[in-house]
Amino acid sequence: MYNKWKTGATGNWSRISVPEVDALYEQQKVEMDEQKRIQLVKQMQKIILGDAWWIQGAWWTRLEVRSARIRNYAPMPSHWLNRRLEDVWLAEK
Numbered sequence: 001m002y003n004k005w006k007t008g009a010t011g012n013w014s015r016i017s018v019p020e021v022d023a024l025y026e027q028q029k030v031e032m033d034e035q036k037r038i039q040l041v042k043q044m045q046k047i048i049l050g051d052a053w054w055i056q057g058a059w060w061t062r063l064e065v066r067s068a069r070i071r072n073y074a075p076m077p078s079h080w081l082n083r084r085l086e087d088v089w090l091a092e093k
Contacts, residue, residue: 002025002044005018005021005048006021006022006025007019007022016051018047018048018051020047021044021047021048024040024041024043024044024047025044027040028040028041028044062075062077062078062079067090069090069091069092069093070088070089070090070091071088071089071090071091072087072088072089073085073088
């Protein structure tokens with residue numbers, strides 16, 4: 001999920017850059033004390049949620065419009081899953 005907030009990350013489509021959050025992320029990556037790591041992550045979350053205009057959710061509504069000619073296609077709950085279409089075909093009518 002942090003890929004949405006890290007400065008320069010490919011998933012940071014809004015181009016948010018908060019150096020304090022980036023520093024906390026780097027700290028928690030190497031912190032061996034679990035309780036301290038939890039506190040660092042909570043600090044990151046507080047900053048992100050305090051500044052956020054948009055909050056990344058884990059779910060969305062998936063809408064697909066497709067031809068009735070498509071056969072043997074099963075929609076998945078995510079746009080990123082099951083994009084292999086080797087068993088899908090188009091019917092004549």
